Structures are given as C-alpha cells and as structure tokens.
Amino acid sequence: MFPYLRLGPFILPMAGLALLAGLWSGLSFTEREAARLKIIEPALSNVIFYSLLAGLVGARVGYALEFPALYSSNPLSLLSLTPTTLSPGMGLAVGFIAFAIFVQRKAMPIRPTLDAIAPGLAVFMVFVGLAHILSGDAYGAPTKVPWAIRLWNEYRYPSQFYETFIALTIFLIIRERFPKPEGAGLNFLLTVALSSASRVLLESFRGDSVFWPGGFREAQIIALIIMAISFYWMRKWMSLDAVSTAE
Amino acid sequence: MTESNLSSRKKRWEILMLMSLITGILWTVASRVPSAVGAPLSSLPSPREGFPAPDFTLDTLDGSRIKLSDLRGKVVVVNFWATWCLPCREETPALEKSYEQYKDSGVVILGVNLTSEDSLNDVKAFVQEFSLTYPILLDRDGNVSNYLYQIKGLPTTFFINREGIIRTVLVGGPMSETFIRSKIEALLQEFP
Numbered sequence: 001m002f003p004y005l006r007l008g009p010f011i012l013p014m015a016g017l018a019l020l021a022g023l024w025s026g027l028s029f030t031e032r033e034a035a036r037l038k039i040i041e042p043a044l045s046n047v048i049f050y051s052l053l054a055g056l057v058g059a060r061v062g063y064a065l066e067f068p069a070l071y072s073s074n075p076l077s078l079l080s081l082t083p084t085t086l087s088p089g090m091g092l093a094v095g096f097i098a099f100a101i102f103v104q105r106k107a108m109p110i111r112p113t114l115d116a117i118a119p120g121l122a123v124f125m126v127f128v129g130l131a132h133i134l135s136g137d138a139y140g141a142p143t144k145v146p147w148a149i150r151l152w153n154e155y156r157y158p159s160q161f162y163e164t165f166i167a168l169t170i171f172l173i174i175r176e177r178f179p180k181p182e183g184a185g186l187n188f189l190l191t192v193a194l195s196s197a198s199r200v201l202l203e204s205f206r207g208d209s210v211f212w213p214g215g216f217r218e219a220q221i222i223a224l225i226i227m228a229i230s231f232y233w234m235r236k237w238m239s240l241d242a243v244s245t246a247e
Numbered sequence: 248m249t250e251s252n253l254s255s256r257k258k259r260w261e262i263l264m265l266m267s268l269i270t271g272i273l274w275t276v277a278s279r280v281p282s283a284v285g286a287p288l289s290s291l292p293s294p295r296e297g298f299p300a301p302d303f304t305l306d307t308l309d310g311s312r313i314k315l316s317d318l319r320g321k322v323v324v325v326n327f328w329a330t331w332c333l334p335c336r337e338e339t340p341a342l343e344k345s346y347e348q349y350k351d352s353g354v355v356i357l358g359v360n361l362t363s364e365d366s367l368n369d370v371k372a373f374v375q376e377f378s379l380t381y382p383i384l385l386d387r388d389g390n391v392s393n394y395l396y397q398i399k400g401l402p403t404t405f406f407i408n409r410e411g412i413i414r415t416v417l418v419g420g421p422m423s424e425t426f427i428r429s430k431i432e433a434l435l436q437e438f439p
Contacts, residue, residue: 004399004418011400011419067429077425084415085426136295152293181260193267200271204278208297215281224271231264238257 001136001151015135016083022127023052029175030120037112044116047102055095062090111185111237118188122171125195129164138163141207157205166198183241186234193230199223294396296416300325300407301395305359305384308374313357313382316411322349322434323407324356324427327392330369332401338421339377345427346381353409354431356381361401363389406430409438 005012027048034044060078063085064071071077077085103113132138140149140157148155174191181190203209203219210218292301300323304314315323326342328335339358346356360370362385374383392398396405399418406415414437415430 006400013418063429067425067432070425070428070432074423074425077423080423080426082417082422082426084417085429152295152298153291181256193264197267197271200274204274209280209283211280211283215279215283216275217278217280220275220278224268224275227271228268231268234264235257235261238260 001134003135013135015131015137018127018131018134022124022131025127026120026124028120029123030117033119034113034116037116039108039112039116043106043108044113047099047106047108047113048117050102051095051099054098055091056086058094058098059086059088059091062087062094065090109184111183111188114185114188118191119171119175121188122167122174122191122195125167126164126171129160129167132160132163136160137208139207140205156207159202159205159207162202162205163198166202167195170194170198181234181238183237185237189230189234189237193227193234196223196227196230200227294405294413294416296413298413299411300405300413303391303395305386305391308360308370308383308385313384315357318355319411320353320409322354322409322431323405324354324431325359325396325405325407326356327359327361327386327396327398327401327403329361329365329401330373331365334420335402336373338402338423339373339379341422341424341427343377343379343381344424345431348428349431349435350381352435354435357384358382359384359386359391361389361392361398362387363392406434408434 002014005014005017027045030048031041031045034041064078066087103110136151138160139151140159140162142154143157144155145157147158149158149161150156170191173194174187200220200223203217203223206217206219212218212221290299292299294301300315302314302316304312306312315325324342324345326335326338328339330336342356342358346354358379358381360383362370367385370383370385373379386392396403402420402422404415404417404420404422405413406417408414414434417426
C-alpha cells in the first residue's frame with residue numbers, strides 16, 4: 001500500500017491520482033469507441049464532462065443537505081476541496097439524471113451512446129481496483145489462506161487484487177470481441193451486469209461490508225438488484241431487435 | 248441471421264442470465280454472516296476508518312496525563328500537528344471554536360503535538376498565541392504519531408465515535424470550521 005506521496009509541503013493521495021488516471025483512460029477509450037460507432041465525439045465528451053460536473057456538485061450539495069444549518073451559515077464551504085464532504089449516492093443519482101437529460105437534449109441515440117461508454121467504464125473499474133490497492137481501502141476479511149496479505153494489523157484476503165484482476169477480465173471481455181449478445185446498448189448492459197456480478201462474488205471476501213438484518217451484505221443486495229435490472233433491459237432490447245429483424 | 252437463429256440465441260442468453268441471477272442469489276445467501284449484524288467491523292485497533300482507535304497515554308502541556316480509552320462514551324477528535332506546519336496553524340482557530348461550541352455536549356478535541364520534531368517553547372508560544380483551551384498532548388518520543396497512528400503528513404485528524412471507532416481520517420488541511428462541525432454533528436447523531 002502506498003496511500004500518500006509527499007512532495008515538499010504537499011501530500012498527494014495516490015488513490016486520487018489513480019482515479020484521475022482512470023478517468024483519463026476511460027474518456028479516451030470512450031472517444032475511440034464513439035468514433036467506431038460513428039457517434040459525434042465532441043458531443044459525447046461534452047455530455048460526459050457535464051454529467052461528471054453535475055455529479056460532483058450533486059455530491060457536495062447532498063452532503064450539505066445533511067447539515068443545512070452549518071452550510072447555510074457558511075455557504076462558501078460548499079466550494080471546499082475536501083473529498084470527505086461528498087455524498088456518493090446523491091452524486092451518482094444527479095450524474096445519471098444529468099447524463100439522461102443531456103443525451104436527450106442533444107438528440108443522441110441512447111443505446112449506441114451507452115455502448116460507447118462501456119469500454120471506458122470497464123477500464124475505469126480497473127483503476128478503481130488499483131486505487132484500492134494503493135490506499136488499502138476495500139480491504140479483505142481476516143483469513144488464514146496461504147496467499148493472505150498483512151494489512152491493518154491482520155492477515156486478510158487480498159480483496160483489492162481480486163477486484164483489480166476481475167475488473168481487468170471484464171475489460172478484456174468488453175473490449176475484445178468475445179461472444180456477446182448482439183445489439184445496440186447490450187455491451188453497456190453487459191458491462192454493468194458483469195461488474196455487479198463481480199461485486200456479488202467479491203463482497204464475501206471483504207472486511208468492510210455493511211450488514212443488514214439476517215447478516216446480508218448491503219453491497220451484495222444492491223449489486224443483485226442492479227444485475228437483475230441490467231438483465232431485464234438486455235432481454236427487452238434483444239426482443240425489440242428480434243422483432244425489428246423479423247419485420 | 249434468420250429469425251429462428253436469433254430466437255435460439257436469445258433463448259441461450261436468457262437461460263444464462265437466469266442462471267447467473269440464481270447463482271448470485273444463492274451465493275449471497277450462502278455468504279451471510281448473521282453474527283456480524285451490529286458488531287464492529289474489526290476488533291484489532293488500526294489508524295483507519297472502521298477500526299477501533301489505537302489507545303495511547305500522553306502527557307499534556309499542563310502536566311496531567313490523558314488516556315484515549317478513558318474518553319470512551321465521548322466523541323473524540325484527535326488532531327496531530329506541529330508549530331512549523333502551516334495548514335496546522337491555519338486550522339487551529341477552527342478547532343478551538345468547535346471545541347468551545349461542543350465541549351459541553353460530550354466532545355473532546357485532543358491536539359497531539361509531534362514534540363519529537365518540535366520545540367516545547369514553540370508549542371507553549373503557539374498555545375498562547377491562539378489562546379487554546381483544548382488539551383495539548385506531547386508526543387515526545389514520536390511513538391504515537393509514527394507507529395501507532397502512522398502519520399504520513401501534517402496535519403492529520405481522526406474523528407472517533409463514542410464507541411472508540413474511527414469514522415473519518417483526514418490527511419492534510421486546513422480544515423474549515425464547517426467541515427469539523429459537520430463531522431462532529433454526524434458522530435453525535437450516531438449514538439445520541
């Protein structure tokens with residue numbers, strides 16, 4: 001683990017740098033895929049950029065809404081650079097809504113646009129794994145397996161390495177022409193479904209899970225729901241394609 | 248591709264999707280940990296979020312001693328600092344203000360000075376300059392900061408809940424008063 005790099009008076013969080021690199025790689029893969037699918041690249045880049053910005057603003061406002069009295073008396077704190085004052089759930093929701101609105105306003109074809117994002121999203125997940133390796137976050141549960149790593153005073157599953165390896169495998173499946181369901185939008189849904197499936201599998205090795213009554217892990221339940229939604233839309237879009245081919 | 252080909256491919260994918268979903272559900276049920284509900288994530292102390300805060304006992308500037316575990320039941324903010332650290336200097340007024348505001352609500356702020364890399368006279372002057380009222384602890388041999396809390400840069404601040412579990416770690420600064428208060432408020436709401 002290598003969480004921080006000290007450069008004189010500055011402390012650089014390495015995980016943050018890995019995520020930035022992931023964002024850059026994701027965008028460049030998205031641009032290449034957009035060109036291959038003949039989608040107007042600048043339009044897609046703008047949509048992604050503004051959606052990310054909206055997500056960031058949403059995440060900060062979401063956090064501020066948890067403490068309305070504090071932030072209304074000092075609204076300038078909304079501009080603080082501290083990443084621990086962000087609400088990830090709200091950020092994701094606002095980012096998604098913004099993306100949907102921008103795509104609609106620019107009259108972009110939804111399913112090919114989602115496909116253009118698929119390899120970018122898959123490569124970004126690889127960098128999320130690398131960020132976890134660097135920071136030591138998303139750590140494994142204590143174990144006695146021979147390949148356990150010593151982290152945070154205990155021998156643990158190397159969950160960050162599992163995560164990175166599986167994300168890399170998913171990226172290769174998405175990027176390369178493995179047998180996949182054919183049709184616009186299906187590559188994106190497959191990326192989401194595979195990423196959710198990997199979370200269902202890997203969460204069992206994590207030591208930082210949030211548990212629900214009955215001992216269920218929160219992340220597994222949410223990932224299962226996302227997986228089911230992805231499959232539902234895959235089935236629906238495959239049916240639509242079958243109908244249009246028959247016609 | 249013919250219609251029957253498409254239909255059989257679709258069927259194959261549907262079976263695969265259904266099987267993946269059923270496997271996922273079975274795996275989720277099989278990997279349940281009923282004993283983990285409400286239990287701390289880890290029992291071994293470590294200086295990171297979700298872990299019990301490593302215990303320490305240090306002398307204060309006014310000659311008394313403070314043991315972290317004696318403060319169990321209170322929200323504790325442990326701020327590692329040094330007089331030569333500029334962001335530490337900048338965030339000190341916000342820490343003092345927050346302490347004055349929350350000290351009667353069961354909140355303790357501990358300023359752990361890296362005395363092994365500082366001078367006691369400078370520490371005293373610093374405390375006077377900012378009229379600090381929260382306890383200043385002296386880490387004379389650097390054991391607490393270097394080994395127990397593995398401090399990589401200054402300032403570093405740990406927000407610890409009433410059960411002694413670290414909830415937020417912030418490396419770097421300066422922290423704003425809003426940030427400090429939002430973290431304290433969240434911890435006070437956790438176990439009212």
